[in-house]
Amino acid sequence: MGRYIDEILQPGEKVLYSTNAHWIYFLPAILGWIAAAVFLVASGMVPPGSPALVCLSLAAIAAIFALFKTATAWFHRWTTETDVTNYRVVHKTGFIQRQTFEMSVDKVESVDVNQSILGRLFNYGDVTVLGVGEGGKTLDMIASPLSFRNAITARPAGV
16 A cells, blocks of 8 residues: 555645654553563562552553553544645545645645654654644644645745
C-alpha cells in the first residue's frame, strides 16, 4: 500500500512538506509498559504467595493495556497523512473508512497553531486551517506544527 498523496497528485503538483501524528500518541502505551515493568519487578521483591500473585496479575493487566495502546497508536500514525503540495493542503485519516480534507492553498485564509507547554517542549500541536468560504479543519497533535504552518503560508516569489 502506497502513500495516499502519491495516488492523488495532479500533473505538475509536487509535495512540499509532509508530517504525521506526533509520537506523543504513544505516551499512554509507554506509561503502560513502565507500569507493567514496575509491577513485574515488585512481584520479585514481595514475599511469595498472594502479594506476588497480585503484582504479577497487575503486571499482566498493565501489559495488555500497553499492548492495546501501542497497537492503536501505531495504527493511527500508519493511517494518517498530512501533506502540503504546491496546490493544496491534504489530510487523510483512516484505513477502511477513509476521511480526507483537502483545501487549495489559494483558499487558505489563516493557519492557527495551538501548543501546550508539553507541545512546545516536544514539538507537537494542533493546527487549524481556515479557508475563505470553505470553513476549516483542526489537525490534532501533529509533529512540527510551525514547520507545517510555514509550508502552507510561505509562497515562493512569483507564484
